[in-house]
Structures are given as C-alpha cells and as structure tokens.
Amino acid sequence: MRGIQLSLNQTQKIRLERALEVLQSLSSKANNNASVTVADTIPVNYEDGVLKGHGTSELEGEVVATVCGVVERVNKLVYVRSLRARYKPEIGDIIVGRVIEVASKHWRLEINFSQDAVLMLSSMNLPDGIQRRRTAVDELNMRSIFEESDVVCAEVRGFQRDGSLHLQARSQKYGKLERGQLLTVPPYLVKRRKQHFHHLEKYGIDLIMGCNGFIWVGEHVEAKDILAEDQVNKFEQQNAKSYSSSTSLEEQEQTYTPLETRQNICRTANAVRVLAILGFNITVEVITETVGLSTSLNLDIHEMLGAEFCVLVAESEAERRRLVKKG
Incomplete structure (x- = not known):
C-alpha cells in the first residue's frame, strides 16, 4: 500500500489502519513466496542454470533483488516485476x-x-x-x-x-x-x-x-x-455556417447528455479516484461495488471524496477479500 494523504480523525485512522492490515495480511499469504523487497534473497536452482534478469543481482554467490516486486520465472530467466513501475507499452495494449x-x-x-x-x-x-x-x-x-x-x-x-x-x-x-x-x-x-x-x-x-x-x-x-x-x-x-446559427432548440437538445447519465459519469469517476487514492487495483468489478456502496449510503457525488467514504471502501474491500479467501 502506498502512503495515503487524507484528513482523517483519530477514529478513522485506526479503522483505516486495521483495514489495510487485513488487506496486507491476505496479500502476503497469497504471495508469500513471490513477493520480495530490496536485498531479499531469491531461491534458485543453480544446477539448471540461471539467467539473471531485471531487478536481480548476484551478491556473495546468491541472487538478490534490487527492487521491490514479484519474482517471475520464464524457463531459466529469473527477474523481479516491479509493482509500481511506469507504463511499459506492449503490442496489443x-x-x-x-x-x-x-x-x-x-x-x-x-x-x-x-x-x-x-x-x-x-x-x-x-x-x-x-x-x-x-x-x-x-x-x-x-x-x-x-x-x-x-x-x-x-x-x-x-x-x-x-x-x-x-x-x-x-x-x-x-x-x-x-x-x-x-x-x-x-x-x-x-x-x-x-x-x-x-x-x-x-x-x-x-x-x-x-x-x-x-x-x-x-x-x-x-x-x-x-x-x-x-x-x-x-x-x-463549414459549407453552411448560417444554418448552425438557426438550429432549432430540439436539435440542440439531442446532443446533450441527460442529467442522470452525467451524474452516473461523475459518480463512477469519483469511485475510480477513491480506489486510486487507496492504491487498490482498479477493475470494473471493484468500481461497480464502490459506486453501489455510495448509492446505498445515499451519498452525494462530492461526498465520495471525503475521508469517511475512503475508510468505508477500504473496510468493504477487506471484508470482500476475507470472504473470498474463506470461500
């Protein structure tokens, strides 16, 4: 989790820390063998031959990680995929x-x-x-x-x-x-x-x-x-500029986005902003759940960017992942 800068009161800080601890524990259990930090030793089988890739180095006969991330193996190649790297284009993106x-x-x-x-x-x-x-x-x-x-x-x-x-x-x-x-x-x-x-x-x-x-x-x-x-x-x-000035009101209204649709766009956009603030992976499923949570609480669109809703989203995501883990 990256550093979060929100105006939280003491109660909200405690609730958010607990939710993030749950998320971190679930994440570490799922990727206990794959996640590494700087200077962690990467277990390899030297008998099969090893090719050291990005994010790795050899120190005192051992392969160590030079960046934080997840260890990936492709045949003999071992490298560390950084979780917070800049965008690297791939064909078909x-x-x-x-x-x-x-x-x-x-x-x-x-x-x-x-x-x-x-x-x-x-x-x-x-x-x-x-x-x-x-x-x-x-x-x-x-x-x-x-x-x-x-x-x-x-x-x-x-x-x-x-x-x-x-x-x-x-x-x-x-x-x-x-x-x-x-x-x-x-x-x-x-x-x-x-x-x-x-x-x-x-x-x-x-x-x-x-x-x-x-x-x-x-x-x-x-x-x-x-x-x-x-x-x-x-x-x-371009060919009939005079016509654009005399366009009827009905024709102009056809190009307008309905108010309800504009509200849905703003609500969904704020859901994406909240997930980005919390550092959660952004998927359509999590976005729709966040939007649904805001509507179930009868929150106004601008209230979604408040500290309380961010804490509620973190708690909701922690509970969802806990249920998935049990299931």
Missing part, C-alpha cells in the same frame, strides 16, 4: 490518449509514457469506411477527424526503428471519445486483461480501462461509424 499535435500524415498523442505516441493516417479507418490509399485530400482533412485536445482510444501497434511508439485504430471501437471524463491513475493499478471495454448498462455509460493509466468514463455510444458522422457534420457546418 488498449490505450487512451490525448491529441497534442496534428502533423504531416500523423497525429501525436500524450499517453502517459516517457515519449509521445504516433497515430499514422494510414493506420486508421477513414470516415468513408473504404479501404484505399490515403490521398492529399485525406491529409488536408485530418483536422476534421482528430484535432488538438481530442481524447482518442487506440491500440499499440509496435515500436519503430527510431524508437517511437506507433498506434493503430482500425476498428470501430477505437476513435474519438466524447461526453465524458478522462482520469489519470498510476498505470500499475490497471492490469492487462482480455477485456478493457466495458458497458455499464445499469448506468448507461462506457468505461475504457487504458493500460497506460488513462481511464475514460463517458456516455454510452452504440457501435457505429462515429468518425463518418463527425466528418459529415463538420463539412456541413
């Missing part, structure tokens, strides 16, 4: 980023990595949906697809020879994200899973868990070619 530059034939995105990522025009579906070569006209219309400050979901394609990270968005599930909140959490709290796209039907929202620590909480969008609609709308606005 689902990431969420923000466009910071529209350049020649590509967009540059901030993805919470040591360097920016590149999304090439040739690595994404065009709004017309036709598979063809990109032309000079397509390059001129790049800003009508993505522009600066747009939030985009994409997939890691790989590293180029110059060391740059390249992305791709060749599916309708990727693209621009609108009507929601972008949250930033430590990347180690978001584990790689088979599914990073979640539709919470009960709340009418979408949840995208970026492997890079960027989490998107927004209004649910049906699977359709959103880019095509966006580009058509922008071209219509």
Whole structure:
C-alpha cells in the first residue's frame, strides 16, 4: 500500500489502519513466496542454470533483488516485476490518449509514457469506411477527424526503428471519445486483461480501462461509424455556417447528455479516484461495488471524496477479500 494523504480523525485512522492490515495480511499469504523487497534473497536452482534478469543481482554467490516486486520465472530467466513501475507499452495494449499535435500524415498523442505516441493516417479507418490509399485530400482533412485536445482510444501497434511508439485504430471501437471524463491513475493499478471495454448498462455509460493509466468514463455510444458522422457534420457546418446559427432548440437538445447519465459519469469517476487514492487495483468489478456502496449510503457525488467514504471502501474491500479467501 502506498502512503495515503487524507484528513482523517483519530477514529478513522485506526479503522483505516486495521483495514489495510487485513488487506496486507491476505496479500502476503497469497504471495508469500513471490513477493520480495530490496536485498531479499531469491531461491534458485543453480544446477539448471540461471539467467539473471531485471531487478536481480548476484551478491556473495546468491541472487538478490534490487527492487521491490514479484519474482517471475520464464524457463531459466529469473527477474523481479516491479509493482509500481511506469507504463511499459506492449503490442496489443488498449490505450487512451490525448491529441497534442496534428502533423504531416500523423497525429501525436500524450499517453502517459516517457515519449509521445504516433497515430499514422494510414493506420486508421477513414470516415468513408473504404479501404484505399490515403490521398492529399485525406491529409488536408485530418483536422476534421482528430484535432488538438481530442481524447482518442487506440491500440499499440509496435515500436519503430527510431524508437517511437506507433498506434493503430482500425476498428470501430477505437476513435474519438466524447461526453465524458478522462482520469489519470498510476498505470500499475490497471492490469492487462482480455477485456478493457466495458458497458455499464445499469448506468448507461462506457468505461475504457487504458493500460497506460488513462481511464475514460463517458456516455454510452452504440457501435457505429462515429468518425463518418463527425466528418459529415463538420463539412456541413463549414459549407453552411448560417444554418448552425438557426438550429432549432430540439436539435440542440439531442446532443446533450441527460442529467442522470452525467451524474452516473461523475459518480463512477469519483469511485475510480477513491480506489486510486487507496492504491487498490482498479477493475470494473471493484468500481461497480464502490459506486453501489455510495448509492446505498445515499451519498452525494462530492461526498465520495471525503475521508469517511475512503475508510468505508477500504473496510468493504477487506471484508470482500476475507470472504473470498474463506470461500
């Protein structure tokens, strides 16, 4: 558990410490042989031959850990996986980023990595949906697809020879994200899973868990070619500016997010913030449980960020893991 900075009274401090002690004891029992700290000895079988990897060193004939983490073994390779490392991209990762530059034939995105990522025009579906070569006209219309400050979901394609990270968005599930909140959490709290796209039907929202620590909480969008609609709308606005000024009130209201949905987005976003403050692994199951706890207590959205609710979430998670351990 990382250091928690909350305005707690004496009673809340004691309750939180007890909950964290329970969580730590359950975690240490589950990973007693795998967890190591700096200078801990890692048991190995020298007869089979050992390859010392990241986070390990040899001292007085023994393999010791140089970082805190979990011991991993791949054949003869032994290394320590740091639990709080920075985001390390892998091919196929689902990431969420923000466009910071529209350049020649590509967009540059901030993805919470040591360097920016590149999304090439040739690595994404065009709004017309036709598979063809990109032309000079397509390059001129790049800003009508993505522009600066747009939030985009994409997939890691790989590293180029110059060391740059390249992305791709060749599916309708990727693209621009609108009507929601972008949250930033430590990347180690978001584990790689088979599914990073979640539709919470009960709340009418979408949840995208970026492997890079960027989490998107927004209004649910049906699977359709959103880019095509966006580009058509922008071209219509450019060709008929007078029409936009005379848009009827009914048409404007269709673009608004309902109040209940906005409240659900804010409540879910605060649940993610609370879990990040406590240092818990962020999964869709834990998020929904935290949201359910806040609604069962009839808490206002802003009250979720208070010290009392953080303590209640820690106690609830400790009890849940204890029941799972018994089961």
